[in-house]
Amino acid sequence: MIELEHGGGGxxxxxxxxxxxxxxxxKTDWSNTEDDAAIYDLxxxxxxxxxxxFIIDPIFFPGGDIGKxxxxxxxxxxxxxxxKPLGLSLSVVIEEGFAxxxxxxxxxxxxxxxxxxxxxxxxxxxxxxDKGKLDKIEITxxxxxxxxxxxxxxxxxxxxxxxxxxxxxEHGVTLLAYRFDYQTDIKSDCKPLWEEFQAVGNLxxxxxxxxxxxxxxxxxxxxxxxxxxxxxxxxxxxYKKDVIALTELLGIELFNLPSEGRFIAAVxxxxxxxxxxKLHEFNPEAKVIGKxxxxxxxxxxxxxxxxxxxxxxxxxxxxxxx
Amino acid sequence: MIELEHGGGGxxxxxxxxxxxxxxxxKTDWSNTEDDAAIYDLxxxxxxxxxxxFIIDPIFFPGGDIGKxxxxxxxxxxxxxxxKPLGLSLSVVIEEGFAxxxxxxxxxxxxxxxxxxxxxxxxxxxxxxDKGKLDKIEITxxxxxxxxxxxxxxxxxxxxxxxxxxxxxEHGVTLLAYRFDYQTDIKSDCKPLWEEFQAVGNLxxxxxxxxxxxxxxxxxxxxxxxxxxxxxxxxxxxYKKDVIALTELLGIELFNLPSEGRFIAAVxxxxxxxxxxKLHEFNPEAKVIGKxxxxxxxxxxxxxxxxxxxxxxxxxxxxxxx
Numbered sequence: 001m002i003e004l005e006h007g008g009g010g011x012x013x014x015x016x017x018x019x020x021x022x023x024x025x026x027k028t029d030w031s032n033t034e035d036d037a038a039i040y041d042l043x044x045x046x047x048x049x050x051x052x053x054f055i056i057d058p059i060f061f062p063g064g065d066i067g068k069x070x071x072x073x074x075x076x077x078x079x080x081x082x083x084k085p086l087g088l089s090l091s092v093v094i095e096e097g098f099a100x101x102x103x104x105x106x107x108x109x110x111x112x113x114x115x116x117x118x119x120x121x122x123x124x125x126x127x128x129x130d131k132g133k134l135d136k137i138e139i140t141x142x143x144x145x146x147x148x149x150x151x152x153x154x155x156x157x158x159x160x161x162x163x164x165x166x167x168x169x170e171h172g173v174t175l176l177a178y179r180f181d182y183q184t185d186i187k188s189d190c191k192p193l194w195e196e197f198q199a200v201g202n203l204x205x206x207x208x209x210x211x212x213x214x215x216x217x218x219x220x221x222x223x224x225x226x227x228x229x230x231x232x233x234x235x236x237x238x239y240k241k242d243v244i245a246l247t248e249l250l251g252i253e254l255f256n257l258p259s260e261g262r263f264i265a266a267v268x269x270x271x272x273x274x275x276x277x278k279l280h281e282f283n284p285e286a287k288v289i290g291k292x293x294x295x296x297x298x299x300x301x302x303x304x305x306x307x308x309x310x311x312x313x314x315x316x317x318x319x320x321x322x
Numbered sequence: 323m324i325e326l327e328h329g330g331g332g333x334x335x336x337x338x339x340x341x342x343x344x345x346x347x348x349k350t351d352w353s354n355t356e357d358d359a360a361i362y363d364l365x366x367x368x369x370x371x372x373x374x375x376f377i378i379d380p381i382f383f384p385g386g387d388i389g390k391x392x393x394x395x396x397x398x399x400x401x402x403x404x405x406k407p408l409g410l411s412l413s414v415v416i417e418e419g420f421a422x423x424x425x426x427x428x429x430x431x432x433x434x435x436x437x438x439x440x441x442x443x444x445x446x447x448x449x450x451x452d453k454g455k456l457d458k459i460e461i462t463x464x465x466x467x468x469x470x471x472x473x474x475x476x477x478x479x480x481x482x483x484x485x486x487x488x489x490x491x492e493h494g495v496t497l498l499a500y501r502f503d504y505q506t507d508i509k510s511d512c513k514p515l516w517e518e519f520q521a522v523g524n525l526x527x528x529x530x531x532x533x534x535x536x537x538x539x540x541x542x543x544x545x546x547x548x549x550x551x552x553x554x555x556x557x558x559x560x561y562k563k564d565v566i567a568l569t570e571l572l573g574i575e576l577f578n579l580p581s582e583g584r585f586i587a588a589v590x591x592x593x594x595x596x597x598x599x600k601l602h603e604f605n606p607e608a609k610v611i612g613k614x615x616x617x618x619x620x621x622x623x624x625x626x627x628x629x630x631x632x633x634x635x636x637x638x639x640x641x642x643x644x
Contacts, residue, residue, distance in 0.1 A: 001419055001420070001421060001422060002416045002417070002418060002419065002420040002421075002422060002425065002450055003418060003450070004418050004450050004452065005450075006416070006448070006450050007416065007448055007449040007450025007451075008450070013448065016448060017446075017448060019426070020425075020426075020429050020446075020448070023426060023429040023430055023432075023433050024412075024429050024432050024433040024436060024443050025433065026433070026436045026437050026440070026441075026442040026443070027442075028409065028442035028444060030408075030409055030442060030444040033442075033444045033445065036445070037445060038409065038444035038445040040408060040409065040444075040466075042364070047369070047408075047466065049409060049411060049444060049445055049464075049466055050411070050445050051411035051412070051413045051445055051446060051447055051462070051464055052413065052447050053413040053414070053415050053447045053449045053462065054449075055415055055449055055451050055455075055456075086362060086369075087350065087352055087360065087362065087371060089371060089372070089373035089464050090346075090373070091373045091374065091375040091462045091464075092375070093375050093377055093460055093462075094324045094328070094329065095324070096324060096325060096326050097323055097324065098323070098324040099323060099324075100323060100324060103324065103342075104341070104342075104345060107342050107345040107346050108345055110345075110346050111345050111346045111347065111348070114346060114348045115348050118348070119348075120348040120349075120350035120352060120355075121346050121348070122350060122352040122355045122360035122362075122371060123355060123358070123359060123360040123371055123372050123373055124339075124342075124373060125373050125374050125375045125462075126328070126329055126335065126338060126339060126342070126375075127329040127375045127376075127377055128324055128325070128326050128327075128328050128329030128330075128641065129329075129377045129457065129641070129642065130326065130457075130641065130642075133377075133456065133457035134377075134455065134456050134457070134460075135451065135452075135455035135456070138415055138456075138460060140373070140375065140413045140447075140462035140464075142371075142373055142411050142413075142462075142464030144362075144369065144371055144466055319450065319451070319452065320451065320452070
């Protein structure tokens, strides 16, 4: 039986995807098909293709809405691969009785990101389902992009620094705070990443945006695929005080919190200063948060000098936040 | 307020899409963005990109299931444009409590079409929504294809014959019969069209697969975009007796019935015999059903010689059949 954890971005989700992949397994010319975006070699350049489904609750939240997150999510999956997003598809399933003005508000939000980034919505589908058979609205976007050189999450090297493009987890706590009716000034970090990735992409060895499953899922992927051990420094944790306080209050693992407008990257010692200088034009909170060393797994080096392992998210994850 | 008709493939659906398109309207290098698949010029060839959402009820039906239809639907949207499908994305939203064995059965069905057509599933997303917040499962596929020459639905010329690749409407009546608990031997016509389209594509002036909204939506699109009048011949109606009987019994407009494995095309007088000969290798029921003449609109020439207009579907359409 399918449980909520099968969609949470953690261990059970990955296990389900592995099971589906054992069934749906045509050998193909595409590469990177186990990751968020697949790659097809067009000869002179690479075609990158990705998709994401959004069933978030609430659909409007401080800092964004389901339209913004659906647009940014797919743009970002292309951007962090170093692919220039060419165009997106937009598929919308709407519950009968949904307010047209809310639908149009969501459309305006999609249009705003599309115009800001100059990435068009080029094809779509609209379906309506009987009242009571869906919770308001579901949006699936897919996107295609072109890259000269793909950056994936398997290129981190021993000696590389791990950097973040900004403070993390604000998207996750924003939705959680809303759901638990907790007052806070924190807003979702949801935003398109193509512009900043364009500025620094050529300096990076590996990159990934920490959405579902947060840094715990994300950095473990980089460590696994790159065959390095990653040590994060507790002194440099990229979380605002309010974010930490809220996760403690709600009993949520900080490292599982999703962001929707940040990326984590592995960058050589030599390129680190230049990358951070460029990233600071977008966000002053971009910084080094850890280091790649020989070994495997992801560890947090505490202020007292001990190491605790940060595992792929395993427990009950709060559903429908990204 | 959103009504079921806003997703039915007819007039209200098109009106809603027009309204959304007034909001989401970034000028773009892509063409054909108002149709089922958009086109991007890569120089030596065209990239074709499409998406479709599936919320059908029932999810298993005679002749297929939601996995088969989601795979064929996107393959066919690419195929009828003359684009070789390169790869599909698969985004699945599952209701908590859904049986894993049913999910795996759907995956097997997707894999079967993928292997038969040699078109891989290359990227995806899996989300789970709380019990009671979705009716079982929703699948969205997107697809990318490459074409040397795109065939769209605006190329029909005065004098062209209108042909069908086989009898129509069987998918629609299969799902309706199931929903109304009516016993019939009819099975869904759901199948991938790439192989037969590859055989005849270069002979056609315009083509389209009559899915949501059926022939009524489909041939009106060809007539509108090609600026021709299309006359269908009542003597040559491509519907099986049982299909006609069931629509009469249920009070459903025959021409609104969707097919999921057929296409309609405009073909010159000169190429008609050759196209039909090739199509007969796949389906003996491929035949001429009408003609393009000067004028506009779509008309049915009755056995008595009078003409009745076949309009874009306007009334209440049965939802969730494709």
